[in-house]
Amino acid sequence: MSSPPAGTRNPFVVDCWINLERWLRKTVRNPFVVVSSLLNPIIFLWLFTAVFGSVTGGALTSTLGENVNYITYLVPAIVIQTALIAASSSGIGLVDDIESGMFEKVLVSPMRRSAVFLGKALSEVLRIVVQVSIVLGLGYVLLWADTGGAVGTYVATGWPGVVGIFFISICFAVWFTALSNLMALWTRDQESTIIGANLVQLPLLFVSSAFLPLAVLPGWIQTVARFNPVTYGVDAVRALMLGQDLLTVISINWFGGVWNTLVPALGVLIGLDLVLGGIAVWSLNRATSADVE
Amino acid sequence: MAAISATDVELVYADGTRAVRGVSLEIPEGEFFGFLGANGAGKTTMIKTLVTLLRPTSGTITVNGYDVTDRPRAVRSSIGYMAQETSIDEELTARENIRFACDAYGVRSADRSERIDTLLDLVDLQAEADSLAKSFSGGMKKRLDVATALVHQPPVVFLDEPTTGLDPEARNRLWDYFRTINDDGTTVFLTTQYLEEADQLCDRISVIRDGTIVADGSPAALKSTVGGDVIDITLTEPTPETIQRARATIDAIEEAELSVEPTESGIAVTASNAHSLGPELITTLAESFEIAGFQTRSPTLDDVFLALTDESNEHGNASSDAPMDLEADQ
Structure with missing residues (x-):
């Protein structure tokens, strides 16, 4: 028998699309998951601005040098929180597939493994873009209500800045996506993966520049925040929202303006993406190769 | 190919x-x-x-x-x-x-x-x-x-x-x-x-x-490795002692190619002609034991394993050229 009488292999892009389509279908079919995963960020945005909005003015003015509405200040933190939650669900999807047997089913098909995982990752990127858009829109509505319609400037760097915010959110999500998939591979258990992701979420957010300028926070938080990726993600998004260099954990003045924040922050995030992404890809490869574990 | x-x-x-x-x-x-x-x-x-x-x-x-x-x-x-x-x-x-x-x-x-x-x-x-x-x-x-x-x-x-x-x-x-x-x-x-x-x-x-x-x-x-169908015989008083005696009684029947194994409730007899042999077996047993019931069935995987691993079973090697190195695994 010279060739298999049945079954053909698709080009890489087609394999990618098949998997992207499957994950998108599952996501759209469960709007509850998409909405409920936005619930926390929305509650944070709404309650934090309501509770702290009136008392943070001084801290913001003293560190940023201008009068910034806390809503505008907080939206970048919520954007990053949204990316964090979306990324953590990636591992949950993987565990789901392992438990339902779909993981093995896909492995025994002739699809390229890299295309299988890229397709799934792209569906998560799309989800992040949609959710971040919702958060940005909601922030604008809150600000509009708060200021009685006189919003003024919302994203200081304009539409290019909005595109930049999506880009940063995705760069930020990659390392946590990798981590959540590693957790899924280690535990192979849905509950552990969910608990693990939730467990690190709040500390990561609070011990960072997410909710207040680092300068007004206790010394130990400032120290820890330096090593917290959330700080870099939030500061980069915030730099685009406010149009100023506000990364304090690394001080670089070579690029001018917001680039003094964007370049080092993205450098840190992409570096982290490469390292953790590399480990995740390596582990997935190992888990999916035919070698006996 | x-x-x-x-x-x-x-x-x-x-x-x-x-x-x-x-x-x-x-x-x-x-x-x-x-x-x-x-x-x-x-x-x-x-x-x-x-x-x-x-x-x-x-x-x-x-x-x-x-x-x-x-x-x-x-x-x-x-x-x-x-x-x-x-x-x-x-x-x-x-x-x-x-x-x-x-x-x-x-x-x-x-x-x-x-x-x-x-x-x-x-x-x-x-x-x-x-x-x-x-x-x-x-x-x-x-x-x-x-x-x-x-x-x-x-x-x-x-x-x-x-x-x-x-x-x-x-x-x-x-x-x-x-x-x-x-x-x-x-x-x-x-x-x-x-x-x-x-x-x-x-x-x-x-x-x-x-x-x-x-x-x-x-x-x-x-x-045929098993040696045929199986007759499960349930004794009214399945004590180890009665089961042992029942086995001996069956074994004493010369004519048939059969094997006897004890079960929880009595004995299981395997024979190539189990269906025709059944009534005779039961009649013989009933002379000395109280029988609660009996049933003839096809052999199960358990029976195959028993047959394959039971040294004393004369049908054990009947089927094939398959390796029979079972002793090493026991």
């Missing part, structure tokens, strides 16, 4: 477990082959090695002429595989599950709709085609799983314990599908722990135990 050919396959897990110990198989095209063994015998490890999910520690395997180690993707595109655990996406409908499989195996989009409909018909899910799979019963999910393994009309299909845990009706339906695809020329490799299933479906059976093939042959040959 053989559809599946395995030579001296060994598989050792990282923890040192030798799950498969030197298995060789030669399965011609179109054969319905049964791989029979108890839980933990090495069936699933062997099937996963054949479908490229595990790499053999040593030995060679070709499926459809492709080496599983060198050309895994060629093997994958030319086989269908149904895992032991039902593997479907419950968040998709039946049609979407089959469609995803069609796409994954590169079924031409021009043929796709027709193929999906044919498969939905085959597994009787046409009426539920657009319902989410999570609403399906266990049997329906299994049927859907079968359909997704057949989308590319593979010449070889691997079925890992496809009917374990199903009710008799669902099981019979699956058997019908398997017969249908085998009649169409598909080579089928089926693992099972039920002798009855292998008997119903297979042209040829290998029995695996502790990672080694201990018997090989047609279902009829395998049954």
Whole structure:
């Protein structure tokens, strides 16, 4: 028998699309998951601005040098929180597939493994873009209500800045996506993966520049925040929202303006993406190769 | 050329477990082959090695002429595989599950709709085609799983314990599908722990135990290994002492080729002519024992194992040239 009488292999892009389509279908079919995963960020945005909005003015003015509405200040933190939650669900999807047997089913098909995982990752990127858009829109509505319609400037760097915010959110999500998939591979258990992701979420957010300028926070938080990726993600998004260099954990003045924040922050995030992404890809490869574990 | 050919396959897990110990198989095209063994015998490890999910520690395997180690993707595109655990996406409908499989195996989009409909018909899910799979019963999910393994009309299909845990009706339906695809020329490799299933479906059976093939042959040959059907006799007072005496009584019957094993409630007599022998046995026993009941049945896998491992059983080696190195594993 010279060739298999049945079954053909698709080009890489087609394999990618098949998997992207499957994950998108599952996501759209469960709007509850998409909405409920936005619930926390929305509650944070709404309650934090309501509770702290009136008392943070001084801290913001003293560190940023201008009068910034806390809503505008907080939206970048919520954007990053949204990316964090979306990324953590990636591992949950993987565990789901392992438990339902779909993981093995896909492995025994002739699809390229890299295309299988890229397709799934792209569906998560799309989800992040949609959710971040919702958060940005909601922030604008809150600000509009708060200021009685006189919003003024919302994203200081304009539409290019909005595109930049999506880009940063995705760069930020990659390392946590990798981590959540590693957790899924280690535990192979849905509950552990969910608990693990939730467990690190709040500390990561609070011990960072997410909710207040680092300068007004206790010394130990400032120290820890330096090593917290959330700080870099939030500061980069915030730099685009406010149009100023506000990364304090690394001080670089070579690029001018917001680039003094964007370049080092993205450098840190992409570096982290490469390292953790590399480990995740390596582990997935190992888990999916035919070698006996 | 053989559809599946395995030579001296060994598989050792990282923890040192030798799950498969030197298995060789030669399965011609179109054969319905049964791989029979108890839980933990090495069936699933062997099937996963054949479908490229595990790499053999040593030995060679070709499926459809492709080496599983060198050309895994060629093997994958030319086989269908149904895992032991039902593997479907419950968040998709039946049609979407089959469609995803069609796409994954590169079924031409021009043929796709027709193929999906044919498969939905085959597994009787046409009426539920657009319902989410999570609403399906266990049997329906299994049927859907079968359909997704057949989308590319593979010449070889691997079925890992496809009917374990199903009710008799669902099981019979699956058997019908398997017969249908085998009649169409598909080579089928089926693992099972039920002798009855292998008997119903297979042209040829290998029995695996502790990672080694201990018997090989047609279902009829395998049954003759056991020495025929089994008569279970229930004693009113099944004490060790009465059971021992009953065994002795049966053994004293000269004419028949039979073997006697103690059971929880009495004794089990295996004989090639069990049906005609039954009344005589019961009459003889009734002279000295109170008999609560008796039943004649086909041999089970347990009986096969007993026959294969029981040194004193004169039929033990009847079937084949299979290796009988069972002592080492005891």
